[in-house]
Amino acid sequence: MNSTYFSDGLPTPVPDKQGPATPFWQGLVLNTLRIQRCRRCQSWQWGPEYICSNCHSFELDWIEVEPKGRIYSWTRVWQAPQPVLATATPYVVVLVELDVAPNVRLIGNLLGSGTQDAQVGAAVAGVFEHHAASHPPYSLLQWRPAD
Numbered sequence: 001m002n003s004t005y006f007s008d009g010l011p012t013p014v015p016d017k018q019g020p021a022t023p024f025w026q027g028l029v030l031n032t033l034r035i036q037r038c039r040r041c042q043s044w045q046w047g048p049e050y051i052c053s054n055c056h057s058f059e060l061d062w063i064e065v066e067p068k069g070r071i072y073s074w075t076r077v078w079q080a081p082q083p084v085l086a087t088a089t090p091y092v093v094v095l096v097e098l099d100v101a102p103n104v105r106l107i108g109n110l111l112g113s114g115t116q117d118a119q120v121g122a123a124v125a126g127v128f129e130h131h132a133a134s135h136p137p138y139s140l141l142q143w144r145p146a147d
């Protein structure tokens, strides 16, 4: 069994090393989820930006948060969007709203058979998925049902 949800062969995401999302990607490698929060107005923000979208401050921090949330929306994929995924269908894609930051919604896969139940509002927990052998190496945040 693979240690990653999908088999090898998908295009490798290459995070921009100089972009505003760098701390997010670096955190995933270290099994931590980091989300931007404005030091001035305390707003959480996603996706990563150089300024606060609420008060336009440049004083943004990266805060380590628990990778826990609830399914905000989901879909089951039956038709592979890429040939490499032909044997991976069906699989579930979830949009997860973080418990700590309700305006932050992250996309990922709901780990499991692909035919498992998924419900809006269901609790989920993050699973750090490492692609250490990839060039360059990277990590993703996937999701599993939580109690």
Ligand SMILES: [Zn+2]
Pocket: 038, 039, 040, 041, 042, 043, 052, 053, 054, 055, 056, 057
């Ligand atoms: Zn702000």
